[in-house]
Amino acid sequence: MKKKKTNQFRENIVEQLELPKDLMLGAVLLSVTGQKEVLIENYKGILEYEDNMICIQTKDCRIKIFGMHLMVAYYTNEEMKITGFIETIQYEA
Template sequence: MSKNSKKPIHEKMISQLELPKDLMLGAAIVTITGRKEVLVENYKGIIELEDSLVKIQTKNCRLQILGVHLTVEYYTNEEMKIVGLIDSVSYEY
């Protein structure tokens, strides 16, 4: 069985029609700039916020950011910017 045949039908249609996945599936867009900042788009909310940990709920998973002196520099309904010394970014399904 090919990898493509395991995708749900709506993902196959989006791929075939070349529609933007972030808009159609609500996928989070995570942009990491060096070790200093993470920009997260299409998030639902902040689950946990500490100096060394930020957990964010997205539509499909949780995003965990580990580091030192982490702070949310700004957030809007669509995006948030986390700054500090980033050690890792991981997904929890």
């Protein structure tokens, strides 16, 4: 319970000061370009990697990307680019 209050306090400060949430809170940032690519910033790791689904762990949730011919074009410690035909992006708590 204490951790939840601390996180809420941080979020309120970041919001009041109009600071970028992705930098200050480590929030995941997705940039989707049409149905061809997704750029994911602030991820922790790849949990599953298949031709039709890639599951990514972030600080707060899991992100599942469904489609066809999906592949990780590149990744660094901070970001990764997924390409292919993207049909659905799903967030799981």
